């Protein structure tokens with residue numbers, strides 16, 4: 042049986058995938074969302090020439106030679122401009138952020154002035170024209186594009202959008218992933234399992250992988266190995282508006298591996314099934330209209346490695362979020378035998394040694410072993426039919442954290 046190469050599988054999975062439509066969300070809910078359109082300033086900032094310091098607004102010509110005495114004719118706190126116009130020999134007490142009064146052209150900081158009482162000050166140091174004045178539009182002008190489409194809204198972007206007077210922003214909808222675990226042997230964490238049962242773990246890691254690229258995860262629980270039960274969960278996913286349906290387990294060739302039949306029965310057109318990779322060989326992908334269906338293998342490590350390689354890029358594309366695998370070169374620390382036809386993803390500990398990375402694979406790589414996946418911070422990538430690799434040779438690693 043021919044197995045689909047990993048790169049081809051990813052290409053087919055991403056084919057014709059456009060970002061989801063936009064929705065408007067309040068700025069307070071917009072953290073880590075992706076901007077759906079360029080964001081232009083609705084106003085100019087600062088909207089007036091403003092003082093950058095606490096002190097006195099003066100005419101530079103009046104303070105060219107110091108010390109000198111000036112009259113204080115008014116007050117200008119932030120938010121309340123002085124309404125008059127400064128004449129020669131006059132100043133206005135001013136605070137950071139207040140509009141520069143008409144007639145003034147510089148600020149003397151209060152450290153360089155002495156309050157003489159009775160509405161007079163002595164200026165101790167000269168101040169050149171424009172000193173400590175923030176010009177109107179210093180930050181941005183109305184109409185300037187401040188944030189590009191596709192920008193992931195972080196702290197600075199959110200404050201900037203607010204400063205530009207946007208109470209809400211248009212962002213790309215977050216993809217919804219419905220996750221359906223399958224298997225008679227599974228019980229949720231916290232249960233008291235019978236002798237033949239295990240705890241269902243995959244959904245938690247898969248949901249986390251989805252959330253890591255900005256998607257929403259809907260855990261539809263555990264369906265027993267019965268077509269009706271799986272079909273009913275799939276229908277629930279469709280009704281919930283899932284963009285992606287992920288099934289866990291039941292993807293292989295066993296008598297209880299029903300996922301393929303159920304999904305096709307519910308209208309999925311199969312695109313590919315069974316990849317040249319380890320772990321993750323039974324991965325299945327198809328489309329049910331606009332909904333993408335990914336049948337992840339049941340083995341826990343396979344489900345998470347496939348989430349990293351396929352689910353994350355798909356969700357990132359749907360959410361218009363930048364995503365790339367963190368691939369690096371490292372020095373292999375042990376010998377590895379020649380590879381077969383499946384691209385291998387070997388759990389390894391990647392360490393920095395004298396500015397270079399080293400990769401030490403874990404001895405046992407069974408795809409049921411979550412602990413080694415959790416202990417690993419990278420995967421050594423071995424292409425199909427790679428020859429034996431000796432300790433000291435260079436290998437490619439996919440960093441996980």
Ligand SMILES: Nc1nc2c(c(=O)[nH]1)N[C@H]1C(S)=C(S)[C@@H](COP(=O)(O)OP(=O)(O)OC[C@H]3O[C@@H](n4cnc5c(N)ncnc54)[C@H](O)[C@@H]3O)O[C@H]1N2
Pocket residue numbers: 222223224226227239240241242243244289290291292293294295298320321322323337338339340341343408
């Ligand atoms: N004759 C063959 N047998 C198998 C093949 C094959 O090619 N020929 N492929 C093997 C590979 S590779 C994998 S991976 C597994 C995956 O098979 P399924 O996707 O059908 O998964 P299940 O049989 O349902 O479960 C496998 C294993 O994983 C456990 N499991 C399932 N779901 C969960 C979950 N949500 N949380 C935790 N653990 C889960 C399940 O109990 C089994 O132990 O098939 C091989 N067999």
Ligand code: MOO
Pocket residue numbers: 318319320321322323338340342343408409
């Ligand atoms: O995906 Mo299976 O776990 O390749 O062994």
